[in-house]
Amino acid sequence: MSKIAIDRPAQATPRRIARGFRGLSDRALAWIFVGPTILLLLAVNIFPLIWTIWLSFTNFRVNRPNEEVKFVGVQNYSRILSDDDIWLTMQATAHFLFWTLFLQILIGFWLAWLINRKFKGNDLWTTVIVLPMMLSPAVVGNFWTFLYQPQIGLFNYAVGFLTGADPSSFSMIADVTLAPWAIIIVDTWMWTPFVMLICLAGLRSIPDSLYEAAECDRASKWRQFWTITVPLVLPFLMLAVLFRGIENFKMFDLVVQLTGGGPGSVTELTSINLKREAFEKWRTGYSSAYAIILFVTVYGLAAIYVKALNRVKQR
Amino acid sequence: MRANIATLALAGTVAGFGLGTGSAKADNLTLCWAAWDPANALVELSKDFEKESGHTMQFEFVPWPNFADRMLNELNSGGQLCDLMIGDSQWIGGAAENGHYLKLNEFFDANGIKMEDFIPATVVGYAEWPKNTPNYWALPAFGDVVGWTYRKDWFARPELQEEFKKAYGRDLAVPKSLEELKDIAQFFQGREIDGKKVYGASIYTERGSEGITMGVTNALYNYGFEYQNPSKPYDLEGFVNSPDAAKGLEFYKALYDCCTPPGASDWYMSETIDAYKSGQVALQMNFAFIWPGVHADPNVGGDKSGYFPNPPGPKGHFAQLGGQGISVVANTDSKDAALAYIKWFAQPEVQKKWWSVGGYSALRSVVEDPGFATSQPYAQTFLDSMAIVKDFWAEPSYASLLQAMQKHVHNYVVAGNGTAQEALDGLVKDWTEVFEDEGKL
Structure with a gap:
């Protein structure tokens, strides 16, 4: 058996290397170590961003290499912002975002509160609940299309069983009014466990002494919940909203697999629309402008939100 | 100096020999196509090419819903994955203008390959750009067209025959018009056959790629829809959105509403096949490529199924063209071997075998052979549809x-x-905007 590292004495830096660093300040040394990472970040993050901003002011199409690239000013931006179809996709995204966040926070918090109570099989239930978020979104989308199938789908059967309706009389993903809810249900099913885990971490971070003190003051359970549990879990909840909000703003795979953006365009979220513009129609300049608008929107909203989150934490 | 020149000359000669023998060396060719039954048939067929030429073949097949995305990405990024591409007919304009495919005119001339030997519609559809000009970018490889499959065994049932005649005043038979087709679909919708609830028709409704367009055009064309003013290119108003075209679109919606299985809102080729093969529907709209598979199916194959071309409408008789041509990708390092494959594939005996293994040949000598129409139960329907x-x-x-x-x-x-x-x-508004962007309006 070979000797483990800890048994061996540390070796001095070879003289040849040490000579190279001699005389360098701490700051210079720091730059040497951080430099490669900064270069990598510039290459894979900053340069593409700057390049995308430049492209957004041109008529460039990646599938037309022989065509002259013209500077078109803010034309792409004005066309996007005045396009009714794009506003419809924004509305669809806002609807999806609001309801998924609302339901996931509500159900996730409730599940965390239940799991936080000590009972037999607690760990097993936690594992079972978090299973959906471990699956691939493409797989989830695919098998939910079967669950929503009007003739053989378990979802339709369950609704039929509970309401007495004919299971084949409605189609979750073909109906204009039901399809937006179909994608909300699936996303909620998949990602509520994530919110639950964050809330659980929040609940477990509350010291028992606070509840004991409240008990001594003869505070009711209801009052304990609103004055201890909710304020102390709030920063965690806000963090969950931030993570899920950013994720769902760029939702693509699950919805494409479920509805393809249909029926019509009622579930065509912005990321699906953007992908169609960029990689099906190949309007590279136009889609670059579209991506920048979405980036600014998400970044702006997230920045405001993080400020609010910090304020809540400081209270 | 003289020695240097001599060395260079020698190097040049050696390099020249190297190039000369390069074309004779065995290459490894990659052929890109959609993942479907005909592609499997082509793999089998291509084994003959490997034996004859010494080249080896690899295949990159992508499922239809992602085929265009994946392959156009490959072409646009200048990738070298594919040496040969069996690309969709609609790609030909972009591929030609953007230099993705090699122009094949000189090659055809040098090797005696004549476009007159192929079904005219496939030459225009799969090979020419600009359309109706002798500029060829592909060899017609796989003829395909939308047609219909029907449950012949259900149609033959005396009790259904009788009931249908009572209701519609005519025999339950292959429809002579789109309206008749809808009547038949309506007749079967919700009916119980052999203890199982069945439905009228499975039709294309897919949203994400091209499905519903490939379906609805079969109604639109026959009700009077035109892509443009025949005498003024890109003039759309009154042709795309004529009252007749609107009636065609209303017909397709009526067919969807009345006569499709529940949940058939995002169906393309594979879903419509599944519905038909599982005995859910009496009629199936689909491309002709599925017919060999239907014929061989243990549940619905043989005499249980029949085939007919898209029925006429009040303003014409057309069907949506499918199919593809085979092209040489401009970026290939194996140009000679890729061209050798096309030369081999164009041979009449190879084309005959192509048909026999399940590929739809577009070569006239194959499809005009006296025995062709009776060679398979769907062969005549294929000819009529093309x-x-x-x-x-x-x-x-x-x-x-x-x-x-x-x-x-x-x-x-x-x-x-x-x-x-x-x-x-x-649609006219959006298409006009596209053509304005293109500088064509």
Whole structure:
């Protein structure tokens, strides 16, 4: 058996290397170590961003290499912002975002509160609940299309069983009014466990002494919940909203697999629309402008939100 | 100095020999196509090419819904994955103008390959750009067209025959018009056959790629829809959105509403096949490529199924063209071997074998052979259908045109928003914008 590292004495830096660093300040040394990472970040993050901003002011199409690239000013931006179809996709995204966040926070918090109570099989239930978020979104989308199938789908059967309706009389993903809810249900099913885990971490971070003190003051359970549990879990909840909000703003795979953006365009979220513009129609300049608008929107909203989150934490 | 020149000359000679023998060396060719039954048949067929030429073949097959995305990405990025591409007919304009495919005119001339030897519609549809000019970018490889499959065994049942005649005053038989087709679909919708609830028809409704467009055009063409003014290119108003075209769109919606299985809102080739093979529907709209598979199916194959071309409408008799041509990708390092494959593939005996293994040859000597029409139960239907084809735009901007049509048609037919006229008016607006962007208007 070979000797483990800890048994061996540390070796001095070879003289040849040490000579190279001699005389360098701490700051210079720091730059040497951080430099490669900064270069990598510039290459894979900053340069593409700057390049995308430049492209957004041109008529460039990646599938037309022989065509002259013209500077078109803010034309792409004005066309996007005045396009009714794009506003419809924004509305669809806002609807999806609001309801998924609302339901996931509500159900996730409730599940965390239940799991936080000590009972037999607690760990097993936690594992079972978090299973959906471990699956691939493409797989989830695919098998939910079967669950929503009007003739053989378990979802339709369950609704039929509970309401007495004919299971084949409605189609979750073909109906204009039901399809937006179909994608909300699936996303909620998949990602509520994530919110639950964050809330659980929040609940477990509350010291028992606070509840004991409240008990001594003869505070009711209801009052304990609103004055201890909710304020102390709030920063965690806000963090969950931030993570899920950013994720769902760029939702693509699950919805494409479920509805393809249909029926019509009622579930065509912005990321699906953007992908169609960029990689099906190949309007590279136009889609670059579209991506920048979405980036600014998400970044702006997230920045405001993080400020609010910090304020809540400081209270 | 003289020695240097001599060395260079020697190096040049050696390099020259190297190049000369390069074409004779065995290459490894990659052929890209969609993942479907004909592709498997081509793998089998290509073994003969490997034996004859010494080249080896690899295949990259992508499922239909992702085929265009994946392959156009490959072409646009200048990738070298594919040496040969069996690309969709609508790609030809963009591939030609953007230099993705090699032009094949000189090669055809040098090797005695004549386009007159192929079915004219396939030459225009799969090989030419600009259309109707002798500029060839592909060899017609796989003829395909939308047609219909029906449950012959159900149609033959005396009790159903009797009931149908009572209801519609005619025999339950292959429909002579689109209206008759709808009657038949309606007749079967919700009916119980052998203890199982069945439905009228499975038709194309897919939203994401090209499905609903490939379906609805079979109604639109026959009700009077035109892509443009025949005497003024890109003049759309009154042709795309004529009242007749609106009636065609209304027909397709009526067929979807009355006669399709529940949940058939996002169906393309594979879903319609599944519905038919599982005995859910009496009629199936699909491309002809599925017919060999249907014929061989243990549940619905043999005498249980029949085939017929898309029925005429009040203003014409057309069917949506499918199929593809085979092209040499401009970026290939194995140009000679790729061209050798095309030369081999164009041979009449190879084309004959292509048909026998399940590929739809576009070579006239194969399809005009006296024995062809009776060689398979669907062969005559294929010939009849290929005689009435019409295709979607093949412009370089075809993808934008296609996405606009997908959106407006799905929005009306499946989502039920607005009227047919509004959908087509919206289509004219979007298509006009695309052509304006292209500088064609």
